[in-house]
Amino acid sequence: MKVIIAEKPSVGREIARVFGANTKREGYIEGKGYTFTWAFGHLLQLAAPQEYGYYGWSVQNLPMLPPKFKLSIRKVRTKEGLVDDPGVKKQLDIIKALFDEATEIIVATDAGREGELIFRYIYYYLKCKKPFKRLWISSQTDAAIKDGFRNLKPGSDYDTLFNSAHCRSQSDWLVGMNATQALSLASGNKGVLSLGRVQTPTLAMICARYLENRDFKPETYFQVAIFPDKDGQSFKAIADKNFKTREEAQAVFDGVGPTGNIASVEAKPRKEPPPLLHDLSSIQQEANKKKGFTADQTLGILQNLYEGKLVTYPRTGSRYIGDDVFAQVPGLIAGLTEHSDFGKQATVLADAKLSKRSVNAKKVTDHHAILPTGEKPWQLSPDQQAIYDLVAGRMLEAFHGDCIKEITKITITSGHKFIASGTVIRTAGWRAVFNDPEDDKKDEDNAALPKVTQGEDLPIKEKTILEKQTKPKALYNEATLLKALETAGKEIEDEELREAMKAGGLGTPATRAAIIETLLTRNYILREKKNLVPTPTGLAVYQVVKDRRIAQAELTGSWEKRLEEIRSGASVNEFQEEIKAYTREITQELLRSGKAVVLQPA
Template identity: 55%
Template sequence: MKVIIAEKPSVARDIAAIVGASNRKDGYLEGNGYCVAWAFGHLVGLAMPQDYGITGFQAENLPILPSEFKLLPRQVKDGKEYKPDPGTMKQLKVIRELFNKCERIVVATDAGREGELIFRYIYSYLECNKPFDRLWISSLTDQAIRKGLENLRPGKEYDNLYGSAKARSQADWIVGINASQALSISAGHGVWSLGRVQTPTLAMICSRYLENKEFKPQTYFQFRLHTAKDEIQFAVISTERYNTKQDADTILERIRSSESVRIVNMETKQGRQEPTLLYDLTTLQKEANSRHGFSADKTLSVAQSLYEAKLISYPRTGSRYISDDVFAEIPALISMLSNHSSFGNYAKTLSEASLNRRSVNDKKVTDHHALIITENTPKDISADQCIIYDMIAARLLEAFSGKCTKENTNVSLDAAGVPFSVKGSVVLIPGWRAVLNAPDDEKGEDDVSTLPFLSNGDVLPINGTDLLEKQTNPRPLHTESSLLSSMETCGKDLTDEAEREAIKESGIGTPATRASIIETLFSREYIIREKKSLVPTNKGLVVYLAVRDKKIADIGMTGEWESALNEIASGEMNADTFHRGIAVYAAQITTELLGSKIEGGNTKESCPCPKCKNGQIVFYPKVAKCNNEDCGLTVFRNKSGKDLTDGQLKDLLTKGKTGIIKGFKSKKNKFFDAAIAFDEAYKTVFEFPPRNKKRK
C-alpha cells in the first residue's frame, strides 16, 4: 500500500479521484492500493520557550538558542496556557497509523518551500523512516496530477529545499522570540512583537509615513503657453521653475509681450514597447491592489481558490517565466479564450506562428512557472474569482502578443528667452496594449496625444498664457501595492521591470509569505488602512521609534538572509553556516533591544489599567486598549454615533465613568444625553441623569 499525503482535504479528494481511492474513511480516502490522507496546513511546528523549561521574560535567559529544536503538534490557547489542538492530534494519529502500515509515501503537499516543511515536520515528529517520493505539479488539473504521478521524484532530491524551509522556520523562531522578549523586558510592561521580516516591513511603512508627515512643501511657479498650427491647438510647459511669484510675474509679462514662440528643436522617433511579462504572485497582488483595491491576502486567497478549482496554475510562484514545454500549451489556451466576453475577439487575432517568446525562459523558471490559466473553462465562479481569473487570462494574451509601436515626439521651444517643451505620443500599432486598451504608463502629466506637423524654426502664435502655482509633493504613503514592491526590491525604488527582476531574489519575505506578513502587522495593531494607504498606529510608531536604528529593522540585512535561504535551497550554502549567522545576529539584536527605551508605551495619552492593575491603557484612533495581552481590556471610542475624546476616556478609566456627554443617538435616531460608566465586568454602560420633576 502507498500513502499519499496532501496539504488539505480538497486537494486530497482531487488526487484520490485520479488514483481510484473512493472509499471514505475517517481522515483519509482508500482504494486501489492507495490511502490518501491530508494535513490541515502546519499540523506540527517548533516548540515554544516554556517547552525548554524557560518561563517568564528574564534578561538572563536571552538569547534563547536551543541546541536542538523540538517539534510539537499545533497548539491552541486554553486560558493562559497553550495545549495541543484536539483536531490536530486526531489527524496525526490517523497519519501515524497509515505511515506504519504503508510501504512507501507520496508527498503531495504544495510543491514549494512551505509545503515541503509541512510534510517533513510531520514525518520527523512521527519518527517515520519509510521511503517517500515527491509529487511536484504546477496545477491541479486531472492531466497535471496524472502526469505528476507518472513522474514522481525521489524525496531526497528535495532535501535542500527542506533545509531552506527548516532554516527559515528556525531563524524566524530565534529572531522573533528573542527580539520580542528583549523589547518587552526593556519596556517594562506589556508584550511586544518583533520579527525577522515583520519588523523591517513595519519600518518601511513608518519611515514613509513620518517622511510624508514631516515633509514641508515648497511653492514654485511654471508657465503654460497655448499655441496652434494648422488649426491644431496644443499647450507647452516651461522647463524651468521659479521660486517667487514676483520673478514669475516679471518673466510672464516678457513672454506675453513677445507674442510668438519659436521651435528650437524637434525630434521624432519610433519606439517599440515589449509586452509585460506574465504574472508572479507579487505582481498579481500589486496590480489587484492598484486596480481593484484587493488586499494582498485577499488576492492570494482568491487565487488559491482558483487553483483548487483547477482554473489556474500554482499561485505562490516567484517566477514570471514559463519553460518551453509549457509554451507548447499556450496556443490551445489562447484558442480557449476566443470565447471570452471581453477579449475573445482579440484572442482570435493571435496566430501561433507569431507568438512573442519574451516570457519563455527555462533558466528563469524557479520552483514553479509563472501564473497562467488552465485548459478548464470557469463556470459559476464568484465576482472576486472572476476579477482575478480575468487578470491572469488577459495577462497571458498580453505576454504573448506583439510589441506596441509608438511615434514619440519631443519638442523644445523658446519664447522671449524662456525655454518650453512638449511631448507627443501616437500609437501606430497597439500590439499587446489592445488586449485591454491599456493606457500608456510612460505618458507624463503634461504630454499630449497628438501634435501638428512641426519643423525646426517654426514661429507660432501665443494664444494665451497661464501662471501655474505648484508645490513639491512628498512621496505618497505606502499602499499594499507599493509596499509589496518595496519588499520585493529591499526598499529600493525601482521602476524598470528588468531591474526589479534582477534584484527580487534579495527581497524580504517570499511571494508566498508577504501577504501574511502584512496581515500580521494588522493583527498586532501596528498598522491600519486609511482608504488604500497603510498608516501606522500609535502602537506601531512606538515600536518603530524604539527599533529604527537597530539591526532588527535593517531591511538590507533581512534581504541578505532571504538570499541565503535561496542559496540553501539551491545547494550553494550549508544550512549550519546560516544557522550560526542567525545565532550571532540574535545575540546582537538582543543586546541592542535590552538597552532600548519605550517611552511609556505610547506617544500620546495613556493611563494605568483599572482592570488588571498591571498594564497600561494605550489610546488609539478607534479604541483604548490594555497592552497586557492577558488582560486585553478594550474600550471602543464610538458610542451610539459619538466618539469619546481622550479626556472622556481618561475619566472613564481613572474615575469609573465620564461626565454627562450630550448628543448620543439612539437606534430610533433620537438624541440623548448620558454618562459612560463601567459595570462590574468592565463593560461600558450608559448612566442617565435624573429627570427633573415638573411642578404642579
C-alpha cells in the same frame, strides 16, 4: 506499497491522475500499486516556549534558547485559545498509517527549501524510518511528472537543504520569540509588541516613508507655458527649464512674442513590450490599484478560484511558464473568445503570433505564473469575476504584440526655448485588452500634437505662469508596499531587473499578505484610505529598533547567504551559534531600551 506524499492535495491528485490511480479514499488516493497522499502546507511547527518549560512571559526566561527544538501540530485559534487543528491532526494520522504500511516513500513536496522542511518535519515527528526518495520537478505537466519519476533522487541528497530550512525556522523562532517578549516586557507588559525578521523591517519601511512624507518641505517653483495654435488646434509647450523665483519666470513670460518658431520636430516610435504574466504579488498590486482589494482579500479570492479549478496555483513567485505549459496557451486563448469584455481580443490573438516574453523554463521556480485553467467559470461573485478577469486578461496581454507609441517632441522658440511633447498610440497591441488609461502619464504630455513643420511660425494664443510645488514620495499603500517588499525597499522600476532581485526580497509571495495583516492586528499600522500609515505605537516601536539589525532588510539578506552556504554543505553549528549570540544581544538591548515604548491608550 510505495507512498507518494505531496505538499498539498491538488498536487497529490494531479500525480495520481498521471499514474492512472483513481480509488479515492479519505485523505489519499490508491491505484496501480501506489498510494498518493498529501500535507496541507506545514502540518507541524516549532513548539511554543511553554513546551520547553518557559512558562509565562518573564524576564527570567530570557533569552529562551531551547537545547533541542520540538515539533507540535499546527494550531488554530478557538474560543478556548490555541488548539491542535483537527483537520491537520486527522491528515497526520492518515499519513502515519500509510507510512507504517509503506515499503518506500517518495517525497513530492514542492521543489524548494520549505517543501523539504514540510516533509522532514512530518517524517521526524512520526519517527518514521522508512527509506525515501525525492521527486524534484518544477512543472506539473504529465511529461514533467513522468520524467521526474524516472529520475528520482536519493532522499539524502537533500539533507543539506533540510539543514538550511531547519536553520531558517529555528532562527526565526529564536529572534522573533525572544525579541517580542523582551520588548513587550520592557515596555510594561501591557500588550504584545511583536518583532521579527520580516515584520520589523516592513514596519520600518512604512514608518520611514511616513516620517519622510510628514517632514517634507515642499519647494515652490515656476513654469512658463505657452499655447501655440496650428489651424485652430492649440497645444501646450513648456519652457525647457523650471524657475526658482517668480521674477525669473516673469522675465521669460514677458519675452514671449506674438508668434513662436518651430525649431525642430522629432517623432520617433517606441515599442512597449507586453507585461509579464502575473505572480501573486503582481496580481495583488494590480487588484489593489484597480479594485482597491487588500493583498489578503486578493489571496483569499484566488485561493477560492484555485479550489474551484479555475486558475492555477496562486502562491507563486514566478511570472514565467515553461514550454510545456506554453503549448496549452493557444487552447486557453481560444477558450476566452466568448468572454464579454475581451473576447474580441482573444479572437484577434487566436490568429496572431504569440509573444514569448513570459516563456522561460529557467525562471520557473516552485510554481509557474498564474494562468486560467480553461475550466468555464460559472456563477462567480463580482469580486471573483474581477480577479478571474485580471488573470485571464493578463494572459491575453502577455502573449499579445508590442504596443507601439509615437513620441513627438516639438521645440518652439519665442524669446525662450519651449518644448511640447506628445504621445500617441499607433498600434495598441497588448494595451487593447483592458484599454485602460496609462497611470504614469505626465501632465505636461499632450495626447496628440498637430502636424507642424520646422521653420513654421505659429501664433501664440495664450501664455501663463504656473506655480508648482515639489512633492514628497507618496505614502505606502498595499500595492507599493508589496512591490517594495519584493526588492527589500530598493526601488527598481525595470520589470526584468526587479525579477532578478527577487532573491533579496522580504518575505515570500505566500506570506506577504499575512505580514501586512500582522502589522494591522498589532495596531502598529492602520489603513487610511488606501494608504498604510503607522500608529503612535508603531512609531514608538520603530524609534526603539530603527538602527538595529532586526529592523533592516539586510538581516534577511545576510541569513540567506549563510543558509545557501549551509545548503551547499557549510557548517550548521557555526551559524546556529551566531544566531544564539545575536539572540542574546538583541534581547539584552531590547530589555534595556524597550522602556521607551509607552503605549498610547487605545
